[in-house]
Amino acid sequence: MIGKGKAISHTSASIAYGWNQEKNAEIVFKQHLVGENPNEITKEFELVQAQNYHCKNNTFSFVISPTIEDGRKLKNKDLNTICKKFMDELNLKERQAIAFVHRDKCHVHIHLYVNRIDFKGVAFKDRLIGVRSQRAAEAVAEKMQLKTVRQVQFEKEFNLKELRQEVQRRHNLTLKQFKPKSFEQYIDAMARNGIKVIPSINKANKLQGFRFEYNGQNLKGSEIHRTMTGSNIGKELAQNTGVEKFIKQSRNLNLMGKTVEMSTNMLLSIAKTTIKKTITQGIGY
Template sequence: MIGKGKSISHTRASMSYGWNQEKDAKIVYSQNIIGETPKEVAEEFRFIQELNQNCEKNTLSFVISPTIDDGKYLQKKDLSKICEDFMKEMNLKDRQAIAFVHQDKSHKHIHLYVNRIDFQGQAYKDSFIGKRSQQAAEKVAEKMQLTTVKQVQWEKEHNLLAIRTEIKRRHDLTIRQFKPRTFPAYIKAMETNGVKVIPSINKANKLQGFRFEFDNYNLKGSEIHRSMTGGNIGKSLASEKSMSSFLKENTQLNLAGKTVELSTGMVKAIAKQIIKKTISKGLDMGM
């Protein structure tokens, strides 16, 4: 569950968004108010806010977002409990407040509005409110046995490691199995092995590298493995060729519906590799 918070001055406009019926908004929590429209509630807020003329951003706006999977099973009483516990964690329990759930999309989330001014005219200290909102949401999630941000991050990192490993495995398999010698051949061979390769083309219409799509992930080659940068893939393709032969087949490439050239950086990296192999081969032959 994610919590976000900030101080705002446009109470009525923001509350009208929270109460937006097009988003299938429903009130899930209220405290110390009786109004039945955004205008009425904003007026109730304003009446208390007049006790403190120095505070301009006098309403606190929070968005509390359970994960999509958790949201599917949360009923009104659960959402109300989330708001109640969140208010306690933020030390806001004795103020005017109202909360709405938006459920027009798969990601159900809560908009919570709290009067920053209490009944004694004191303004709530909003320093580091964004960070404190997230910490409060984490504590509420743990208490209600909901998914926390830390759990989501761990799962994402764990899944990403598996995805990177699998894309690299398919890349290695493609090089061994198909032995492509041009970039278009490599792209086609990777697609055969279930990975979509997307050329990264700069404004000068030069190929800089590739992105890889697999299992709903889209990653740069360098994010997967250093051997999958554009230059290093080019080195693999050129391993058995002379520089002139490789450039002849790869200078003008038809990629992503356009004709592109290799970037200077890629040409230099590939040329360096070919020269190195040529020298090494010559030494092995006793030259």
């Protein structure tokens, strides 16, 4: 669950946005208020705020977003509990407040508006309110056994690690199984193994490297493993056909329906490393 917060001065416009019926808005939390529309609620806020004319940004606007999975199962009574606990965590208990749920997107989220001025005319300090909002959201998520930002990030990183390993495994399998002799053959062979290879072509119409698409993810070769940069893939392919022949045929590549060339850096890297390896093997070092 994510929490965002800031102090605002445009109370009326914000509450009207929260109450927007086009977004299937519903009131899920209401405290110390009796108004039945945005104008009435705003006037009630202003009556209390009039006690402190020094504070200009006198309303807190919070957005509380459970994960998509959690949002699907949360009922309005659960969202009400989230608002109460969230305000408790920030020590904003006895204040005017109203919250709306928006379900116009697949990602359910809450818009919570709290009067920054209490009934004694004292303004709540807004220092680091954004950071404190996120901490409060994480604390509420833990208490209600919902996913926190850290848990979501950990799962994402863990899944990405597994995905990288799988793409690299299929890359190695492709090189061993098909022994491609050109970039075109490599792309075709990877497709047979379930990986879409997307050439990265710059404005000068030169090949710089590749991106790999698998299971809904799209990653650069260098993000997967250092052996999967354009230059390193080229070095592997050059071993199957000979350096001179590979470089000659790679001057005009037919990729993505157009003719391109290898970038100078790729060309030099492939030639230098592969020739050095051939010489070393030839003299027995």
